[in-house]
Amino acid sequence: MNNQIEKLYLKALKEERLIIGLMSGTSMDGLDIALCKVKGSGGNTEIVVLEFKTGSYTNDFRDKLKSIFSKRDADLELVCLMNEHIADVHARLINEALAEWDIDPVDVDIIASHGQTIFHAPKSLHGKSDYPNGTLQIGDGDHIAVKTGIITLSDFRQKHLAAGGEGAPLAVYGDYLVFSKKGENRVMLNIGGIANFTYLPSDLNASDIFSTDVGPGNTMMDQYMQQQYGKFYDEGAAVALAGKCNDHLLTALLSNEFFDLTFPKTTGPELFNLHYLAQAQKVSSTEEIADQDVMATLCHFSAQAIAGAIQKCFGNDLSVQIYMSGGGMHNRLLVKLLKDKLPFAAFYTTQDLNINPDAKEAVLFAVLANESLCGTPINFGNRQGVPSVCMGKISFPE
Incomplete structure (x- = not known):
């Protein structure tokens, strides 16, 4: 041998x-x-x-x-x-x-x-x-x-x-092995450049679990910060918090067939990027809005993509434990928006499961x-x- x-x-x-x-x-x-x-x-x-x-x-x-x-x-x-x-x-x-x-x-x-x-x-x-x-x-x-x-x-x-x-x-493979718990429905939400989550059912039935991308997490916000501000990311969501969500731009950003695809699905920065943003601004006639308003809207976009996907799976009466990881969990505006949109869910991080997020x-x-x-x-x-x-x-x- x-x-x-x-x-x-x-x-x-x-x-x-x-x-x-x-x-x-x-x-x-x-x-x-x-x-x-x-x-x-x-x-x-x-x-x-x-x-x-x-x-x-x-x-x-x-x-x-x-x-x-x-x-x-x-x-x-x-x-x-x-x-x-x-x-x-x-x-x-x-x-x-x-x-x-x-x-x-x-x-x-x-x-x-x-x-x-x-x-x-x-x-x-x-x-x-x-x-x-x-x-x-x-x-x-x-x-x-x-x-x-x-x-x-x-x-x-x-x-x-x-x-x-x-x-x-x-993530579905490792999440199932490390984080499943009998008697508790869990969503392992990773907010990286692209946001994805794994659903872990309380009965531990492997054939029922799934993992899916849901849309942009940090990627578009980070790209915009690098382009407009020369910073890697919006630390403390300071720029986004100084702005206001533009509903016309948000509607245009959410108007993509990806969001209608069934789970599981996958995507990347090949779709969700600054070109995607420019096209949405053109369609919504929002090319001239302030940079901080663009950042606020991008944050709302990520929040709606994530919350909408979770609601699509479980409905509004969501009784589930959501464990966050990834850089987006440090964006306080994004996390607040998720909690507002998913009021029946309990939010934690994987630190509560003894794994550094x-x-x-x-x-x-x-x-x-x-x-x-x-x-x-x-x-x-x-x-x-x-x-x-x-x-x-x-x-x-x-």
């Missing part, structure tokens, strides 16, 4: 594993690194986050990412080079984090790397009948494995596509890697968009 395969086999047999989960989202502010202690698998999974940090990206690196992110005409040579460069940067940030935490890399069993999404193209977006669903995450797993010395699982979304899914959202996405990929290593596919029923598969490609360091 190849010694690398033997090492992988022995790790799968361990009672407890150290797994690093990685996540770099559409905000591109840095690499989330979660060092997790994982026991068991499937419904017996137990996970504890031992360490967490976000390794910061330099402005130069972020600019290079943005130059190829969500662009149909991206420079193919740069895409090729960035596939390697991203992995090298991520490996360096992992090594720095391990040194900071005084953790020997040989003690880490697995790295679970999401990679950097640069384009997401489900059929519902590309509309080309001759082509399948598509998505592309770069940041090669072999480079991470070799430069850290740790076996790496990566490129999780491709198996989801191959088995009939859209490649996103993948900022670490949640990275933790979920650690769970996916653990399942690929020692679990079995969970039966989510024969449903479109939720294939019962294990995910991740294996890269050996030697």
